[in-house]
Amino acid sequence: MHEQEPIVVVGGGLSGLATALACASQGRPAVVLEAADLVGGAAAYSGGQVWCGANHVAEREGIEDSLDLTETYIRDVAKHLAPEVLDEAALMRWLTTSPAAMKFWEDLDAIQWTVIPGLADYHNEADGALPQGRYLTNEVIDGSALGQWREKLRYSPYFPVGTTYRELLEKGRRATYVDDDGHEAEAGKHAHAGLPAFGLADDNGFDGPAHGDPLTYGTGVVASFLRRVLKEASIDIRLEHRVTELLQDASGAVVGVRAQTPDGEVDVRGPVVLATSTYDWDPELVSDILGLTPEDWGSVAPESIRGDGLRLARSVGGQLARIPANATPILPGWRSQVGTGFGYGPEYAMPHSMIVDRTGRRYCNDSYWVDICRKTLDPDNRHLPFFLIWDDQHRRKYGLAATPPGGEYPEGWVCHGASLAELGEKLGIDGAELEATAQRFSGFARDGVDPEFGRGSVDYVNRFAGDPDHTPVAGARSD
Known part of the structure; x- marks a missing residue:
């Protein structure tokens, strides 16, 4: 193999860009092959939260943490949730490598990390949990730092790109989508209008508050790495190159890839790194891995996320490590x-909202997606289908998706009823049980404590997803 043969990186999301940059930093050229016509992948749609214990960013901000404390936290979480999938070697490699990686990327000028203020660990009840310091994201970067590549950056439709976590956590995530008059916020308008579907910056893109085109959340994290990648002449990013085959020599070693492009097939030779994302848009893989059908499954990921990496690895003998669907x-x-x-x-x-299954009963902490997933997809007691139930107070105060507070939902998009019994009949669930569940739930709301499932007890959810201005009011009821 020629010393300067490029590393072939399959996937132009955050992991692919980071891989190529690491290669270039070691003097090795890289070719990034991205199936879509945009860079960023699933990471650009995300909230841009990177969890890392004992990181240098928390240390410089005066937050105490350690590898021992981080390990205590992870082991306690795993003990209660998924002890059967704990890989000791992988756990220790992750715990020790992650802090070094965070510093490596910052030293390489790929990103300027900041602690997300006041954001607690998911499982604040676990031993070793911290109230803040382990969730990192990027400082604001101005889109002008990307030059012509700004138009090739995937833009999140799920997060109000341009605002910061400090603003989001002070105002509430949902409230950042709407202005004072109850209309969709500007970031939401951009996303829904058809852009790719979560002092001016200095040369690094980090100096002071951004104006003009501030990029934050997952979009900003990807933009920061992309800005740095574009400075490396030895990195070649090729869009609309979907890798369909791994090339092997006579011994079976992988020596390159075959990619489908708008102009036909091309072969690219060199050592291969699969840096693709997951399998969301491949129904066959979803069924194989999760046991879910299209009726119970959908994706918030870009449509280019089709399990290509899994299929490619399997084609040359790779084995799939299976994680339980509810983990x-x-x-x-x-x-x-x-x-x-x-x-x-x-x-x-x-x-003013709750989740029930077809029996009309709640079965999980329905404000906390971790518990929703764990209980809904419990292999011994699945709760599919399940239903989000909300009242008119919720509609007036928060809206839903692209429908702003007080707005009207699109025709046929939701079911509504004059009573819970009527709503239950429309949904095909037990209306009498739904009424009883709502009555019991309203009592918990009045008391401010949910003794059944612990709704409201997860600090992360309360800070990141809830309504910071809401407190239980005696006498209130769910309409």
Whole structure:
């Protein structure tokens, strides 16, 4: 193999860009092959939260943490949730490598990390949990730093790109989507209008508050890495190059890839790194891995996320490590009002809403997606289908998806009834049980404590997804 043969990176999301940049930093050229016509992948749609214990960013901000404390936290979480999938070697490699990686990327000028203020660990009840310091994101970067590549950056439709986490956590995630008059915020307008579907910056893109085209959340994290990648002449990013085959020599070693492009097939030779994302838009893989059918599954990921990496690895003998379906990072969502996929948001975590199954009963902490997934997809007791139930107070105060507070939902998009019994009949669930559930739930809301499922007890949810201005009011009831 020639010393300067490029590393072939399959996937132009955050992991692919980071891989190529690491290669270039070591003097090795890289070719990034991205199936879509945009860079960023699923990471650009995300909230841009990177969880890392004992990181240098928290240390410089005066937050105490350690690897021992981080390990204590992870082991306690795993003990209660998924002890059967704990890989000791992988756990220790992750715990020790992550802090070094965060510093490596910052030292390489790929990103300027900041702690997300006041955002607690998911499982604040676990031993070793911290109230803040382990969730990192990027400082604001101005889109002008990308030059012509700004138009090739995937833009999140799920997060109000341009605002910061400090603003979001002070105002509430849902409230950042609407202005003072109850209309969709500007970031939401851009996303729904058809852009790719979560002092001016100095040369690094980090100096002071951004004006003009501030990029934050997952879009901003990807933009920051992309800005740095574009400075490396040895990195070649090729869009609309979907890798369909791994090339092998006579011994079976992988020596390159074959990609489909608008102009036909091309072969690219060199060592291969699969940096693709997951399998959301491949029904066969979803069924194989999760055991879910299209009726119970949708995706908030870009449509280019089709499991290509899994299929390629399997084609040369790779084995799939299976994680239980209810231990994977899945969110409750709904069919998008503005596209072919699904949407999601914090609306289920807002007051005046609850989740029930076909029996009309609650079965989980329905403000916390981790518990929703764990209970809904419990292999011994699945709760499919399940239903988000909300009242008119919720509609007036929060809206849903692209429908602003007080707005009217699109025709046929939701079911409504004059009573819970009527609503239950329309949904095919037990209306009498639904009424009883709502009455019991309203009592918990009045008391401010949910003794059945712990709604409102997760600090992360309360800060990130809930309504910071809401407190239980004696005498209130769910209409």
